[in-house]
Structures are given as C-alpha cells and as structure tokens.
Amino acid sequence: MNNGFASVARLTLAVFILVVVLAPIMLMFATSLKGDEQQILIDFGTWRAFWVSPGDISLENYRQVLSDVQAPLLRFLLNSAVITASVVVVGIFVNSAVAFSLSRLEFKGRGLLLAVFVSLIIIPMEALAVPLLLMMNRVGWLDTYQVQIVPFIAHPFSIFLFYQFFTKLPRDLDDAAYVEGASPWQVYWGLALPLSLPVIATVAILQSLEIWNSYLWPLMVTRGVEARPVSLALAQFFGTPPPIWGDVMAFSVLMSLPVLLVYLGFQRWFIQSAVNAAIK
Amino acid sequence: MANVRLTNLNKNYGSVEVLKNIDLEIKSGEFCVFVGPSGCGKSTLLRSIAGLEDVTSGDVHIGDDRVNDMRPKDRGISMVFQSYALFPHKTVYENIAYGLRIAKVPKKELEEKVAEAARALKLEPLLQRKPANLSGGQRQRVAIGRSIVRNPRVFLFDEPLSNLDAALRVTMRTEIGQLHSRLDATMIYVTHDQVEAMTLADKIVVLRDGIIEQVGTPVDLYERPDNTFVAQFIGSPKMNLFTSEDLTEKGKKCLPDADTLLGMRPEHMRVSDMKNGLVALTPTHSENLGEYFLAYFESATGEEVIAKLYEKSVPDADGKVYLETIKSRLHRFNKETGLRVA
C-alpha cells in the first residue's frame, strides 16, 4: 500500500520532470515543422504549440532556412563543427598530456603550477575576452578559425579532471610498462590515455558544449560569414525583426541536432566505461 | 641468465636513509629471497636492481654490465608486482605480448613465444579475456607470463603471492619453484612469508632498517643465525631467548657468562624435570593443534615463552614446568650486541 503510493509518486515526479525537460524541445520541433506562420501564432496560445499533426508536417521552414543566401546556415554549421571538433580533439591530447606530466614528473614548483591551473578554472571567459582580443588583433587572426580554436585548447578544468584520474592510476602500471621496455610516451599513449576513456568522454562533452554554444567571443572576433559559428548566426537571425517563428525553430533544430548526436555517441561510451570500472 | 652484484649501495629519500651500504652477490641461476619486516627496504632494493629507483651511491652490476645508468628495459630484467600490474584494457594475450610488441619482435616469433608461455602457465583458454575477468591466481600467472616471454637475464618478484588465498599460495609457490628449475634463471624474490623463503630460496637475505643482517642458505639461517634478530625472524613461532636469571643451575652451565643469552627454538624444546631442565617456566595457557600443543609460559624475567610440545606439559611440585633441548640445538648470543657467540 505504502509502497504502491511511493511508486505512483515517483512515477508522477518522473513524468513531470520529463514534461518540463521535453516541453521546450517539443515546442521547437513542432513549430519547425509547421509551414503556416499564421497557424504557428494561433497555436502558441494553446497546447497545440507542442504538437504537429502528421498531416500538417511541412519542411518548408527548413528549405527556407537552408537556402537563405544572406545567412548560409550550412556554412555556419560547418564553421561550428570545425571549430568545436578541433578544440575538443586537440584539447583531449594537450590537456591529458599536461595532466599526465603533472602527475608523473617530479619537479620544483609542481604544486604551485597545479594550484595555478586549478585557480584558472574560476576565471570567467568574459574577464579575459578584452585582453585576448587585443592580442589576437595584434597577430592578425580576426575572422579566422584559429582565433576561435587556439585560445580554448588548454582547458584548466579538463586538466584538473585528467590529473585527478592519473594520480589514481597505480604507479605499478607505469613501472610494469617501463620494465617491459616502454618509453614515457608509450606509457602515456598506450596506457594512460586509453584507460582514461571515461574522463575523455566527460571532457569532450563539457568542452564541446562550451565551444558550440559560445557567443561572446565569436561576436568579438568574427565579422563575415567565413568563420562565424552557428550560435552567433542564430542570434542574428533571431534578432532581425519581425521573427519568423517557423524559421527560427528550424534553425534551432539544425543547431541542436549535432550536439545531441555527439552527446548520445559519447554517452554510450561513458556508460560503458562506468560499467567496466564497476566490475573491476 | 646472469649474476647480480651490489657494491656499497646506498639509497636516500631526502634525509631518510632507506638502504645503507648494501653489498651482495647473487650468483647466476640462483634463487635469492629478500625477507625482513615491513618498511625495511626490500622493495626499494628490488626496484634499485630493476632500475625503477636511482641509487644514491654504489654500483649495481648485472652480468658484466654496470647498469646504474641504464634504464629498466636495457638491464635485461623482468618484474612481477604484488598488484600484478596487468594492463586492464588489454587482453591476456596482449598483456603477455606487451614487451615483445615494444621490442618489435617479428609476428611469427611473437606468436610462438606467447603460445609457449600460455601453454606453460595453463593460460591457453584465457588468452582473449581481460584481466578484470580473471581470478587472482590467473592474474598472477598472466603477470608471470608477461615476465618470461622476453627471456630476461634476471627475474624480480615483489611479494607476488601475498594477494592470494592460502591454498592458492601453496600451489603458486610450487609453480614458481618449478619455473625456476625449468628456466634455470636468476631470480630475486621479496616476501614476508617464511615458508616461501625457506622452501624456494637457495639464498636468503635478511634485511632490517636498510641493512643486511645475514645472508645464507635457509638451513644456515635456521641453524646458525648470526644474531638475535635473524634468530627470531626466521622460524615460527620465533626463537625463545633466555637470560641467565631464567635458567636453572644446569641451564646456567650452558652459558659462558652472565652476559650471554641462551636461545632455544620452540620446536626443539621438550618437557623435562627439575633435575635435567634448563629453564623453569610458569605455564600460562596452551593451544591444542591436534598434532602438537603450543604451550605458552612466562619466564622468570616476565617474557612470554612458546614451546611446541608433543605431550601435554604437567607442572612440577613447585608449579613450574622444566624444559630442555639437546646441546646442538642451543644458540648463544651476546646480550649487548646480539651477535652469535661461537
């Protein structure tokens, strides 16, 4: 009886949370598939805003968004993808290598260096933006990919996560590998990195979200469409009145999909390694 | 196969001296065991030979090479760790093949060597498993497999069996012994376990606080310990040491003077009587282990004394139990220095 009540309560709560989380996403999807802008405005006041009947599905909004010459969405998506992928992939290697050296090499000032890295975590991007902008302007990198990639590769929080993991990795593993003839590079590349898969997944999700959604920095350093990321394009698109909701939502869907896919991919990986760790 | 020579070896961590003036020669093909209390520097000594620790001063020779400045991989050694240190993301096969892959051994030769090691260690059905899916004994065999495929000159083991349960330890001990005779290799083995030391070793090195207390065959150490530390460290339960106050008139005659301790091993003591006994002891309690009794006593000076007796001891009229042992089983040590006397 009591138990039954508890499970009903739990189920209700779960449904509630699901609805709260899914509602905006449903709204976005449904609206993006409605070809008639008038109908969208009428629906907004009702529950039909979250739903599109299969008969009314139209890809018109997507066609429009994708064919807009003024704002080449595919180009923006490509820009974002290149920038995010570069930061994440290079970042995984650089940050894990830094963390591995910090965890294994003993040198004077190691503790201090680590403390500096950790304290860098709390400095917000906004505080660094202006001096960084001046530097980037000086090297003539404005309106490029690299201006959006290079400054973000080194990521203190990722370094910290990797460091935490590596210090817990038994030193006997390193020693066994050294005895077997491995070089420090082989220990990093062949042991430490593959074993840190859960950390890699976490770091990849964190960093890719940060970069994909970043707004302020791209706004400061890009002018034309060549290097502009999709986040910025959406804001511009949205900011041009009057908003055409169908198009805005189609745009939003196209912007969210890649992140969602990446996340789902990594999540599977993430859960797998968590399970493996539990078995050991 | 090669000999190992340590000359005047010192190792400090900062101001802490962990190894002090270690001189030791381990012959080619010998099975050498390091024993000693926890923290005495056994692992450090082993790791210094492996090249995983830099020594502060002194020389390490393996074969004809002075290896101080060589990296572990160039020393021709292999090592088995207490934690096994298997690579969790690699299969058993890849764990065993690890060193060969790094050495870029040709594929065919590599396969043959891994297969041979797997056969010898009965690992054939497990080759495609990951270490997480193996039992402790199987993991240890994989670790040994990884160490034998490269045909090292010297095998190093750091307490390889201490994570196994008692029964498995006995089996693995035998297997390691067989491995030694089959490979005819130089092996250096660290252990806490007396029985492992006594059964496996050609030569035992007893360490205390970074100093070698004695080197010798198991029988040497058991029958002629150089000092009270070794006397009490080798053998279980430990050797009883008596001062002249503990002894009877007859017992006192066994001592040259009052500055000498008389040592008797529990397993050599027999119940005697007031006239023939060497020590008079107050019984406290006794444990019946079926095959024998472990009888506990208190000596006149208040020390606990243990004797391994095959009959239940009955106190004499004065409430004391009198024990004796044959002359050749008596040990004498200087009270001050702890060194063996004659």
Ligand SMILES: Nc1ncnc2c1ncn2[C@@H]1O[C@H](COP(=O)(O)OP(=O)(O)OP(=O)(O)O)[C@@H](O)[C@H]1O
């Ligand atoms: N990296 C280090 N820094 C400082 N002291 C150390 C370090 N490694 C070991 N020691 C010290 O050196 C001494 C010897 O350690 P070692 O590990 O060789 O002992 P052990 O004989 O193997 O002990 P156990 O039987 O517990 O394994 C210990 O007192 C230990 O505290």
Ligand SMILES: [Mg+2]
């Ligand atoms: Mg040790």
